[in-house]
Amino acid sequence: MLGDGLVTDPEIMEGYRYDRAPCVKAGVPLALVRPRSTAEVQEIARWSARHRVPIVPRGAGSGISGGASASDGALIVSFERMQQIVEIDSAAMLARVQPGVFNAALKAAVAVDGLWYPPDPSSFEISSIGGNVATNAGGLCCVKYGVTADYVLGLEAVLADGSVVRTGSKSRKDVAGYDLTRLLVGSEGTLALITEVTVRLRRRPPPARTLVAMFDTLEASGAAVSAIVRSVDASLLEIMDRASLQAVERHARLQLDTEAAAMLIAQSDALEGHELQRIAAACEAAGGRDIAIAEDETESRLLLNARRLAYPALEKLGDILVDDVAVPVSRLAEMFARIEAIAARTGAQIATVAHAGDGNLHPLVVFDSKDPRDEARAVAVIDQLMSEALALGGTITGEHGVGTVKRAYLKKQLSEESLALQQRIKHAFDPHGLLNPGKVL
Numbered sequence: 001m002l003g004d005g006l007v008t009d010p011e012i013m014e015g016y017r018y019d020r021a022p023c024v025k026a027g028v029p030l031a032l033v034r035p036r037s038t039a040e041v042q043e044i045a046r047w048s049a050r051h052r053v054p055i056v057p058r059g060a061g062s063g064i065s066g067g068a069s070a071s072d073g074a075l076i077v078s079f080e081r082m083q084q085i086v087e088i089d090s091a092a093m094l095a096r097v098q099p100g101v102f103n104a105a106l107k108a109a110v111a112v113d114g115l116w117y118p119p120d121p122s123s124f125e126i127s128s129i130g131g132n133v134a135t136n137a138g139g140l141c142c143v144k145y146g147v148t149a150d151y152v153l154g155l156e157a158v159l160a161d162g163s164v165v166r167t168g169s170k171s172r173k174d175v176a177g178y179d180l181t182r183l184l185v186g187s188e189g190t191l192a193l194i195t196e197v198t199v200r201l202r203r204r205p206p207p208a209r210t211l212v213a214m215f216d217t218l219e220a221s222g223a224a225v226s227a228i229v230r231s232v233d234a235s236l237l238e239i240m241d242r243a244s245l246q247a248v249e250r251h252a253r254l255q256l257d258t259e260a261a262a263m264l265i266a267q268s269d270a271l272e273g274h275e276l277q278r279i280a281a282a283c284e285a286a287g288g289r290d291i292a293i294a295e296d297e298t299e300s301r302l303l304l305n306a307r308r309l310a311y312p313a314l315e316k317l318g319d320i321l322v323d324d325v326a327v328p329v330s331r332l333a334e335m336f337a338r339i340e341a342i343a344a345r346t347g348a349q350i351a352t353v354a355h356a357g358d359g360n361l362h363p364l365v366v367f368d369s370k371d372p373r374d375e376a377r378a379v380a381v382i383d384q385l386m387s388e389a390l391a392l393g394g395t396i397t398g399e400h401g402v403g404t405v406k407r408a409y410l411k412k413q414l415s416e417e418s419l420a421l422q423q424r425i426k427h428a429f430d431p432h433g434l435l436n437p438g439k440v441l
Contacts, residue, residue, distance in 0.1 A: 002040060005081065007032040016076050019061045019068040021405050022319050022369060023379065027072035029056070036081045038156060038164065038195040044077060045193060046162035054437045055160075057189035059099065059131025062123045064322050065403030067135065067188045067439055074437070077193065079130050085109050086196065093201045094153060094170055099130025099194050106199075116204040118145040121399070122308050129197055136186035138399035140307070143357030144235045145202070147399065149185045156196035157184060160430040170198060183425070188401050189436040191429040208235050208267040210300035211276050213288035214260040218340065218352075221262035222333030224286035225356040228266065229329050231282060232275040236267035236304075237357030241336075244310045244351040244364070251313035254306050257290065262336075264288070264356070265303050310353045311364065317349070319369040321378045325389035326360040326398030338388040339363050348381045360398035361389075386412070402440045410441070 007013060008031045017026040030053060035041045048055050054074035061068055070076055082098035085106065089095070090113040097106060103124040106117050120139035121127055127137070133155070138147040154168025168174055168181040184192055215221040221239050228234055239262055240248070246258045257263065264283060268275035280291050294300040314320055327335045336352070339361070343350045349366040363385050367378035386396045386409050396402075396409050411419060423441060426433075 002033055002035065005034040005036065005040070007034070013076070016058060016061070016078060017070040019058075019063040019066060021064045021066040021069070021403065022321060023375060024066040024069050024404055026069040027074065029070045029076045030073050032076045032078060034078045034081045038158065041077070041158045041193050041195050042162045042164065044075065045158050045160060048075060048434055049161050049432070052432060052434065054434050055193070056436055057134070057193050059128040059134065060102070060126055062127040063131060063135060063401065063403065064405075065135070065324075065397070065401045066405045067401050067403035067436070068131075069404055071437055079128065082130075082195065088113065089170075090115060092170060093203075094198060095201060096196060096198045097129055098196060099128060099133070101129045103127050103129060103132060110201055111204065114204050115201040117151065117199060117201055118142075119148045119151055122311070129199070130194055133185050133194055133197055134188050135399065135401035138355060138358065138360065140236050140238060140304070140355065143229070143237050143355065144233050149182060151200045152181055152185050152197060153200050154198040155181055155184055155194055157192035157194045159192050160432065160434050165192065168198065172200065186401070188403065188440050190426060190440050191435065193435070205235070205269040206271055207297060208269040208300065209273070209276055210294040210303055211266045211268075211279055211283075211291065212294070212303055213264045213266075213280070213283040213291040214257050215262040215264065215286070215288055216260065217287070218262050218336035219333040220287040221264050222336050222356070224264060224283045224288055225332055226329055227282040227286060228279050229357055232268065232278045233270070234266050234275065234279060234357060235269045236265065237355070238265045238307050239263070239352075239354040239356040240265075240307060240310060241352045243349065244314065244353050247313040247317060247351060248306050248309045251316060252306070252309055254302060256306060265307060267300070307353065310351070314351055314364050314366060318366045321365040321367060321382055322400070323363045323365070323382050323385045324360070324397045324400040325363070325385055325394055326358065327389050327392045327394035329357070329359040331392040331394070332356060332359050332361075335359075335361060335389065335392055335394070338392075339385065342381060342384050342388070346377060346381055346384075348377060350381065355398075358398065359394070383409070404439060407438075407440060
């Protein structure tokens, strides 16, 4: 039935054993399967259930939490061939897509009708909708427009026994029964295999205007963000620290101020134009300098490109462990201070970028994977970063998911009662533990 969708060649399977998470030990799969339809996914799940063979679902492999890393003897189910945009209903402002559709492809397809799919992970050009749903991906514009879960109206999913469940509906309001849609979004492939996603669309907003401000301390930039979110609905609020600015400047020569402790990039798509004035005033009050508004869309794109280049620029310095912690926005400045203290105490090289308006920080720890001591230090730094985020009332992961990288830390955030309840939910969906074993719980 699968034809060339069934692969057992070890050399081909090697490219599917890992996602982009470093320091993850992946298993050796039994086979790689690449279905084209829900019916084929059902057959795979039924075979797996009969023979008690685990399944590891995989989107585009752009995740950095180890959620798509292979397990020994498992089937890797790659959704790369399920890339059909099934429907765009411009009147109802929704779309139905298969899980392998890239985020960027969906954005481009609906833009023809003047519509917009807002979820905007930094990897939107190379990440799939299925993967975005699996991790409840966020992104640069979620400070105003929300995360993936806010746009998923319904799902089609194959359960571990091969049966199909459809959750939600095309209606924007639907409270019929338990919210299984919201439960499956962010479940990282541990509860079901998502084969179709119905998403809500919005009207395309007006072109955003961009403001940039430099700060001499990270704490001051965090204070500015807290003031901004209380006064305006900025459509984007991003921070880059000095280490990330310096890495990007070496990489792309964008004439960034590499002496500043932080650069704040803010956008507003409000029609009246008063928001940028309020943002500028908040930055100035917090000690911001060199506050400037981009003259046109080209300059705006250059500034956003600097933010998106942070990860590839830092990769040139060594291996990268990416943390993904979030704290209340009011504690953002404090979290920046604690990150700096950890870097000073451990001697680790940490560069931080942040979806600042959400309090979601990405400290990027540079290390040498060929040096076991350096790798161990990097892992210890990640542990300290998560502990500090929890101490400030935050979370160990804001948008990347738990996967395998953060599985051991989940018990630091959740109570025994909560973990036990989640285990019971997992058992109800997947009684034999075949779906993405060893991930999350």
